[in-house]
Amino acid sequence: MNTRKPVTAADLDNRSRLLQAATDAFAEYGYEGASLRAIADNAGVSFQLIAYYFGSKEELWIATVDFLFERYLETGKGLGFTSSGNLAEQFHNHLRLLLTDMLQRPQLRKVWIQEYLADSPRYHNIIRPKIKLLYDTLSLPYFTEVVRLGIVERFTADEISVLWSSIVQNNVVYPYYVELALGVSAGSPKSVERQVDLVFAILTEKRDAAIDGAGVDESATPLAATSVPPSETVVYAWKEREEGSSAGARLKQLEIENLHLKQLVGNLSLEKKLLLERLAALEPPNRGKRDD
Numbered sequence: 175m176n177t178r179k180p181v182t183a184a185d186l187d188n189r190s191r192l193l194q195a196a197t198d199a200f201a202e203y204g205y206e207g208a209s210l211r212a213i214a215d216n217a218g219v220s221f222q223l224i225a226y227y228f229g230s231k232e233e234l235w236i237a238t239v240d241f242l243f244e245r246y247l248e249t250g251k252g253l254g255f256t257s258s259g260n261l262a263e264q265f266h267n268h269l270r271l272l273l274t275d276m277l278q279r280p281q282l283r284k285v286w287i288q289e290y291l292a293d294s295p296r297y298h299n300i301i302r303p304k305i306k307l308l309y310d311t312l313s314l315p316y317f318t319e320v321v322r323l324g325i326v327e328r329f330t331a332d333e334i335s336v337l338w339s340s341i342v343q344n345n346v347v348y349p350y351y352v353e354l355a356l357g358v359s360a361g362s363p364k365s366v367e368r369q370v371d372l373v374f375a376i377l378t379e380k381r382d383a384a385i386d387g388a389g390v391d392e393s394a395t396p397l398a399a400t401s402v403p404p405s406e407t408v409v410y411a412w413k414e415r416e417e418g419s420s421a422g423a424r425l426k427q428l429e430i431e432n433l434h435l436k437q438l439v440g441n442l443s444l445e446k447k448l449l450l451e452r453l454a455a456l457e458p459p460n461r462g463k464r465d466d
Contacts, residue, residue: 189227191217196238201281204288205235205296236300242282243304249275250312255323262378265325269338270370276342277361283346309335327381334377341373 195217199208210231214221228234253268255261276283286305289297317331317338326334344352349360358364 185227188217188219188223191219192224192227192234193238193241196234197242197281200235200238201284204292205231205294210234232296235296239282239285239300239304242279242285243308245279246275246282247308247312250316253316255319261323261325265320265378266370266374269374270366272338273342273345273366273370277345277366280346283343287347313339326377328379329377337373337377341369345369 192213195213196208199213199216203209208231210224211221213234214224224234228237249272253271255264286297286301289301313335314331317326317334320326320334321329321331329337345360352365352369353360356365356368358368
């Protein structure tokens, strides 16, 4: 007979506090490094309550991952489009919300990256199915709707998902790299805005914008607008030697040739050094000394 008492408000509060503390601990220290006693202390509850509510460390970890995924799914499910409004502006706001939410709550990505790098059974048995669930029920349907509505024309829903996931991943895993690239503090509102503006501009560029030359200065046409038949050989900018090549291409060519020249000089210097060492080794030990 089950003699466990009914769940009370105090039980819900204790369980919630333990999940919050476990979220921070597992994200910061990983599964192996997280201490159950420290989790209980940070939650402000008795250590014995972990076993009472969750059982084991692994069960606490699973409950924490479930909690993180559900919380992220809730954010995504709240995104929708109002046909009477500006669809592109709504999409822009959604991207800002998603990136801001992940930066404020990065524990989910941190946990699954840790488990992936450890190649743990937890990653294969718990994390992977949840990532697939996230992709199938949230990411792909949302970006499919973005394409259906014509907000994005040049990319498929899968391509948008890959690009957006890379942006999020960089901010969670490599924030310092983002900071170096943008020159602003990682996670700051300015950093979020610049990244969202960038990816939004890339995604919402119209399909015919790159090939429509009407009223456009041909010299300013972006490289992406140039179409190269599959049968032709691609000639990179620094290999171009035609008189009509752009100033930027010629500058790149000069930079590459300068680099090659430096490498050549370095190789010649090394060969000279090795040759002198060999000559020194061949000289008689008493050569150069005056006879007595």
